Amino acid sequence: AQSVTQPDIHITVSEGASLELRCNYSYGATPYLFWYAQSPGQGLQLLLKYFSGDTLVQGIKGFEAEFKRSQSSFNLRKPSVHWSDAAEYFCAVGGLRGWSGGGADGLTFGKGTHLIIQP
Amino acid sequence: GAVVSQHPSRVICKSGTSVKIECRSLDFQATTMFWYRQFPKQSLMLMATSNEGSKATYEQGVEKDKFLINHASLTLSTLTVTSAHPEDSSFYICSAKLGGTYEQYFGPGTRLTVT
Numbered sequence: 358a359q360s361v362t363q364p365d366i367h368i369t370v371s372e373g374a375s376l377e378l379r380c381n382y383s384y385g386a387t388p389y390l391f392w393y394a395q396s397p398g399q400g401l402q403l404l405l406k407y408f409s410g411d412t413l414v415q416g417i418k419g420f421e422a423e424f425k426r427s428q429s430s431f432n433l434r435k436p437s438v439h440w441s442d443a444a445e446y447f448c449a450v451g452g453l454r455g456w457s458g459g460g461a462d463g464l465t466f467g468k469g470t471h472l473i474i475q476p
Numbered sequence: 477g478a479v480v481s482q483h484p485s486r487v488i489c490k491s492g493t494s495v496k497i498e499c500r501s502l503d504f505q506a507t508t509m510f511w512y513r514q515f516p517k518q519s520l521m522l523m524a525t526s527n528e529g530s531k532a533t534y535e536q537g538v539e540k541d542k543f544l545i546n547h548a549s550l551t552l553s554t555l556t557v558t559s560a561h562p563e564d565s566s567f568y569i570c571s572a573k574l575g576g577t578y579e580q581y582f583g584p585g586t587r588l589t590v591t
Contacts, residue, residue, distance in 0.1 A: 389578050393582075398585075399584065399585070400569060400582050400584035400585045401520075401569070401582040403579075403582075406579060408578060447519060447520070449520075451578060451580075462525065463510040463512070463522035463525055463535075463571075463580075464520075464522065464580060465522070466521075467519060468519045469519050
């Protein structure tokens with residue numbers, strides 16, 4: 358079955374420390390990959406996306422992610438977190454239902470990782 | 477650019493009534509819009525895909541007669557929750573996709589509470 362796994366439900370990081378949030382997907386071909394952040398009661402903010410090309414993707418607010426085909430992973434990283442980074446983070450995948458060209462399937466989301474920043 | 481709005485942001489309705497949520501793409505024409513549902517402290521689940529001028533495609537387990545979706549124009553899709561019940565209380569988020577692209581732009585969400 359096609360799926361997106363975020364194995365860490367909660368992560369606590371000290372302000373200024375580095376961060377890595379894990380995301381694994383199950384799919385037979387190269388999907389389109391996204392990371393979103395959501396603050397409580399708010400909508401989604403796109404941090405970065407991967408469609409093709411360079412497997413190391415730079416996003417907003419200092420985030421980056423690396424697509425590793427061999428590991429079916431798309432982990433999100435940040436070298437130094439800020440208190441404002443506290444949020445729920447979702448990894449999402451498109452293309453799990455035969456997305457092609459102008460296809461329009463919706464995204465499949467992981468269950469999310471709740472990031473807590475310690476002062 | 478690529479801004480998507482939703483209205484209302486919050487709505488409270490009584491059990492048995494219907495409520496309509498609007499999703500608008502403000503600065504682009506969206507050939508496809510998507511509706512997601514998010515329960516508290518859970519992930520987003522795709523409910524349906526809506527293409528302008530055609531019937532929506534619903535995900536398995538989503539009642540199409542309960543969640544009516546209309547995509548009458550390239551900038552507006554509506555979700556109507558009919559005969560709402562407390563278990564329909566949730567955060568509903570729409571997204572819109574520009575034709576020929578893969579990225580979706582998300583609205584800010586609508587918090588529905590059914591009493």
